Amino acid sequence: xxxxxxxxxxxxxxxxxxxxxxxxxxxxxxxxxxxxxxxxxxxxxxxxxxxxxxxxxxxxxxxxxxxxxxxxxxxxxxxxxxxxxxxxxxxxxxxxxxxxxxxxxxxxxxxxxxxxxxxxxxxxxxxxxxxxxxxxxxxxxxxxxxxxxxxxxxxxxxxxxxxxxxxxxxxxxxxxxxxxxxxxxxxxxxxxxxxxxxxxxxxxxxxxxxxxxxxxxxxxxxxxxxxxxxxxxxxxxxxxxxxxxxxxxxxxxxxxxxxxxxxxxxxxxxxxxxxxxxxxxxxxxxxxxxxxxxxxxxxxxxxxxxxxxxxxxxxxxxxxxxxxxxxxxxxxxxxxxxxxxxxxxxxxxxxxxxxxx
Amino acid sequence: xxxxxxxxxxxxxxxxxxxxxxxxxxxxxxxxxxxxxxxxxxxxxxxxxxxxxxxxxxxxxxxxxxxxxxxxxxxxxxxxxxxxxxxxxxxxxxxxxxxxxxxxxxxxxxxxxxxxxxxxxxxxxxxxxxxxxxxxxxxxxxxxxxxxxxxxxxxxxxxxxxxxxxxxxxxxxxxxxxxxxxxxxxxxxxxxxxxxxxxxxxxxxxxxxxxxxxxxxxxxxxxxxxxxxxxxxxxxxxxxxxxxxxxxxxxxxxxxxxxxxxxxxxxxxxxxxxxxxxxxxxxxxxxxxxxxxxxxxxxxxxxxxxxxxxxxxxxxxx
Amino acid sequence: xxxxxxxxxxxxxxxxxxxxxxxxxxxxxxxxxxxxxxxxxxxxxxxxxxxxxxxxxxxxxxxxxxxxxxxxxxxxxxxxxxxxxxxxxxxxxxxxxxxxxxxxxxxxxxxxxxxxxxxxxxxxxxxxxxxxxxxxxxxxxxxxxxxxxxxxxxxxxxxxxxxxxxxxxxxxxxxxxxxxxxxxxxxxxxxxxxxxxxxxxxxxxxxxxxxxxxxxxxxxxxxxxxxxxxxxxxxxxxxxxxxxxxxxxxxxxxxxxxxxxxxxxxxxxxxxxxxxxxxxxxxxxxxxxxxx
Numbered sequence: 001x002x003x004x005x006x007x008x009x010x011x012x013x014x015x016x017x018x019x020x021x022x023x024x025x026x027x028x029x030x031x032x033x034x035x036x037x038x039x040x041x042x043x044x045x046x047x048x049x050x051x052x053x054x055x056x057x058x059x060x061x062x063x064x065x066x067x068x069x070x071x072x073x074x075x076x077x078x079x080x081x082x083x084x085x086x087x088x089x090x091x092x093x094x095x096x097x098x099x100x101x102x103x104x105x106x107x108x109x110x111x112x113x114x115x116x117x118x119x120x121x122x123x124x125x126x127x128x129x130x131x132x133x134x135x136x137x138x139x140x141x142x143x144x145x146x147x148x149x150x151x152x153x154x155x156x157x158x159x160x161x162x163x164x165x166x167x168x169x170x171x172x173x174x175x176x177x178x179x180x181x182x183x184x185x186x187x188x189x190x191x192x193x194x195x196x197x198x199x200x201x202x203x204x205x206x207x208x209x210x211x212x213x214x215x216x217x218x219x220x221x222x223x224x225x226x227x228x229x230x231x232x233x234x235x236x237x238x239x240x241x242x243x244x245x246x247x248x249x250x251x252x253x254x255x256x257x258x259x260x261x262x263x264x265x266x267x268x269x270x271x272x273x274x275x276x277x278x279x280x281x282x283x284x285x286x287x288x289x290x291x292x293x294x295x296x297x298x299x300x301x302x303x304x305x306x307x308x309x310x311x312x313x314x315x316x317x318x319x320x321x322x323x324x325x326x327x328x329x330x331x332x333x334x335x336x337x338x339x340x341x342x343x344x345x346x347x348x349x350x351x352x353x354x355x356x357x
Numbered sequence: 358x359x360x361x362x363x364x365x366x367x368x369x370x371x372x373x374x375x376x377x378x379x380x381x382x383x384x385x386x387x388x389x390x391x392x393x394x395x396x397x398x399x400x401x402x403x404x405x406x407x408x409x410x411x412x413x414x415x416x417x418x419x420x421x422x423x424x425x426x427x428x429x430x431x432x433x434x435x436x437x438x439x440x441x442x443x444x445x446x447x448x449x450x451x452x453x454x455x456x457x458x459x460x461x462x463x464x465x466x467x468x469x470x471x472x473x474x475x476x477x478x479x480x481x482x483x484x485x486x487x488x489x490x491x492x493x494x495x496x497x498x499x500x501x502x503x504x505x506x507x508x509x510x511x512x513x514x515x516x517x518x519x520x521x522x523x524x525x526x527x528x529x530x531x532x533x534x535x536x537x538x539x540x541x542x543x544x545x546x547x548x549x550x551x552x553x554x555x556x557x558x559x560x561x562x563x564x565x566x567x568x569x570x571x572x573x574x575x576x577x578x579x580x581x582x583x584x585x586x587x588x589x590x591x592x593x594x595x596x597x598x599x600x601x602x603x604x605x606x607x608x609x610x611x612x613x614x615x616x617x618x619x620x621x622x623x624x625x626x627x628x629x630x631x632x633x634x635x636x637x638x639x640x641x642x643x644x645x646x647x648x649x650x651x652x653x654x655x656x657x658x659x660x661x662x663x664x665x666x667x668x669x670x671x672x673x674x675x
Numbered sequence: 676x677x678x679x680x681x682x683x684x685x686x687x688x689x690x691x692x693x694x695x696x697x698x699x700x701x702x703x704x705x706x707x708x709x710x711x712x713x714x715x716x717x718x719x720x721x722x723x724x725x726x727x728x729x730x731x732x733x734x735x736x737x738x739x740x741x742x743x744x745x746x747x748x749x750x751x752x753x754x755x756x757x758x759x760x761x762x763x764x765x766x767x768x769x770x771x772x773x774x775x776x777x778x779x780x781x782x783x784x785x786x787x788x789x790x791x792x793x794x795x796x797x798x799x800x801x802x803x804x805x806x807x808x809x810x811x812x813x814x815x816x817x818x819x820x821x822x823x824x825x826x827x828x829x830x831x832x833x834x835x836x837x838x839x840x841x842x843x844x845x846x847x848x849x850x851x852x853x854x855x856x857x858x859x860x861x862x863x864x865x866x867x868x869x870x871x872x873x874x875x876x877x878x879x880x881x882x883x884x885x886x887x888x889x890x891x892x893x894x895x896x897x898x899x900x901x902x903x904x905x906x907x908x909x910x911x912x913x914x915x916x917x918x919x920x921x922x923x924x925x926x927x928x929x930x931x932x933x934x935x936x937x938x939x940x941x942x943x944x945x946x947x948x949x950x951x952x953x954x955x956x957x958x959x960x961x962x963x964x965x966x967x
Contacts, residue, residue: 067580071489091579095583096582098580099582104576106573106576111572112573112576113577114578115596116595116669116671117591117592117595125581125583125591126581126583129581129583129584130581130582161672163671163672181582371804375808382816383820386821501947501951505892505943505951506943507943510918510939510942513921513935513936514939521928528925613809613812617812621904622922632812633904637905644816655808656807
């Protein structure tokens with residue numbers, strides 16, 4: 001890499017997707033799991049991708065990393081890593097990126113570690129393959145990695161099998177595996193969903209700490225807005241395969257535009273509310289991605305829906321602050337929104353600002 | 358530990374039941390006296406015959422009750438004394454016949470098993486890696502055809518093509534030949550019984566590999582940047598071997614049965630062909646000894662397979 | 676800039692289940708063989724035992740020709756009609772054996788799976804004992820001790836199928852014995868016999884019957900092996916016996932391969948059809964391979 005490229009890469013995003021579409025061929029028809037998503041992640045930055053199950057958030061992260069099956073998948077759009085197109089690369093070509101440049105942490109540590117391979121070897125093999133270490137060197141580094149992810153008695157753990165460790169411990173092992181070769185970009189796909197509540201915070205803390213120390217970029221996929229709030233610089237909310245609102249974390253919480261985001265926010269339990277106040281749920285189901293609704297994909301479930309929403313699909317809009325975009329004709333705070341809100345409150349369907357139903 | 362003790366106890370119990378069944382079948386369904394003496398046994402009016410019958414009954418304990426005879430036989434059997442053969446040419450001890458011929462059958466079954474295992478594993482891996490593609494479908498059809506081919510038919514076809522038409526392999530087994538050429542002579546017989554078994558293994562392992570390849574930990578292995586070969590051989594193979602190992606153990610029975618056919622077609626003096634000959638010669642002690650040895654070997658192999666299971670899967674290791 | 680790769684949908688996206696053309700082809704072949712097995716004596720076939728000596732062609736065996744499609748054997752007997760007659764014993768033994776095995780093994784399995792306890796322990800041990808013999812060895816041992824006719828050979832092979840069939844039936848029964856509808860039937864006071872016949876059997880019988888064709892293939896092969904070694908039905912024509920006759924002497928096999936190869940072809944096609952049709956049926960009824 002020469003100097004001009006170095007300079008450029010400082011300003012250019014580490015990972016960038018342009019209008020990425022990932023469609024699966026199914027018996028019912030084509031499922032538009034990811035339907036035109038453009039995001040950017042700069043070096044050292046963390047992006048939270050939030051959405052309900054089926055919103056395409058997991059498929060998006062796998063599309064960027066190139067982990068999708070080859071058969072029955074239609075891929076379109078551009079995925080760039082350090083300015084280079086990687087969306088069209090074969091599995092073999094991706095091998096030099098996987099592990100070394102990009103790594104991933106999966107949801108369920110019970111099924112994501114090889115049950116018949118010792119923990120030490122599972123970490124070491126990545127080091128040996130990508131950094132050309134010897135077996136003993138790699139095991140020494142593996143021990144240090146286990147120490148880094150706060151696993152007690154790392155030397156002993158090297159010789160244990162995954163089933164001998166607790167769920168939280170296994171997730172730490174998986175983080176150690178992902179960290180092993182010092183990747184620039186880390187994907188974490190619901191890294192805490194399968195864990196006990198008490199362990200969840202510890203794992204997220206560990207992740208963000210590792211990210212800071214190693215100046216990594218992080219893409220955190222989750223269905224829980226509350227989880228990402230404290231650990232991400234920016235948040236993209238996905239719905240039905242599209243990004244419906246994207247903003248820096250603080251802006252998103254302070255200046256929500258999309259009624260869907262607002263609904264997600266009101267479904268998070270909050271400490272400043274009375275302990276028995278009802279949590280809001282979003283009525284209806286996530287959209288059918290094989291036959292998506294004609295207009296706005298959230299319209300059928302939206303409390304503020306109007307005719308336009310049902311017939312035309314909103315384009316990405318620019319909000320007041322430069323990094324804030326959303327897809328809505330009548331965003332939170334617009335006259336139409338306020339008008340409907342007054343009606344709803346009068347009918348008693350909206351009891352207070354955050355809790356409804 | 359307790360698991361091992363239980364398994365060994367069950368194996369011993371099985372061996373006892375198997376020996377009772379074999380001994381009982383031969384003594385109740387068969388007629389040991391006739392087997393020893395031939396037509397003389399039925400000639401109860403001739404005083405000479407009566408004398409011979411009495412002598413034979415005494416020598417072979419036929420005048421005792423069946424359970425007593427069973428225990429006498431069992432106590433001799435476990436000490437390696439299999440009695441003497443009923444052949445007219447003197448009476449060589451059965452153990453001599455067995456010890457001469459058993460090694461041939463063991464090497465034949467071993468060769469066939471090794472062939473089946475080492476052919477089926479790469480075959481299954483290649484097929485699973487290309488699951489659903491044309492090459493996989495062709496190999497699946499081939500496996501299906503092989504499974505439908507009885508081993509005696511394969512023996513006849515192999516003999517016809519390689520021994521008779523091409524003349525690559527000798528027609529008969531010569532016990533005095535050097536080891537290397539004897540192993541070469543075992544090649545076709547080993548193929549005969551190994552080929553269909555290889556196809557059985559391939560079908561099973563391919564299915565299990567495809568299931569394993571869909572697991573999350575394979576995806577994690579891919580994100581480490583490992584090569585496809587390493588993922589297949591190191592990550593996918595071992596967790597897919599559980600039912601494979603059980604089936605390898607169970608199919609040792611099919612291989613032993615197949616060795617009877619192969620030894621007969623290719624004229625190898627092993628215990629399989631000896632079993633058939635001894636039955637036609639009514640040589641009761643040889644039949645009893647061979648059936649017992651074969652069944653015991655089968656029970657012990659399946660016991661070992663159960664133990665091998667614990668080596669492959671750390672989760673059942675306790 | 677945009678990358679598009681269009682590849683065909685993977686197999687598992689096809690949800691529709693069909694038995695398919697191959698299945699019906701195989702069923703046709705099995706049906707044809709069964710038809711020949713039953714009606715061979717009244718069909719316009721050459722006698723399988725007559726000697727068709729032809730002085731113009733010298734000493735038999737004669738190679739395949741218009742008059743003898745599959746040639747003749749050393750005694751100038753017609754291989755084509757003998758191959759067809761061979762289906763009689765092979766299929767009868769195969770069918771009787773698997774029927775006996777399913778009746779005995781099936782009921783033992785259902786009873787031990789339903790009542791559990793000591794009945795289960797005894798029959799399960801019995802199954803393991805039977806499975807401790809390599810099956811061909813046990814078959815040879817038993818057939819060598821009896822008068823070998825159609826019934827006894829079938830029964831010996833039936834005995835061999837008791838253990839595998841019994842274990843399957845037991846496993847299938849165990850799945851259903853504690854289901855809600857069985858518990859409900861017991862609550863309203865149905866007798867055990869009634870529950871077994873009305874509730875358990877229908878559920879166990881469907882997956883089991885889809886395995887019957889596969890079992891019959893095994894029995895036909897086993898009969899062939901016994902006949903090949905000389906342990907099947909003593910009088911009569913069987914595929915295994917025909918193959919043995921054509922391959923016993925190397926010279927016969929070398930000079931007149933048709934004597935062995937046509938019966939091999941018939942046997943192979945029949946076993947292949949039984950296996951294929953059975954395999955399709957099993958996937959159709961979604962019976963897991965691992966339970967076999």
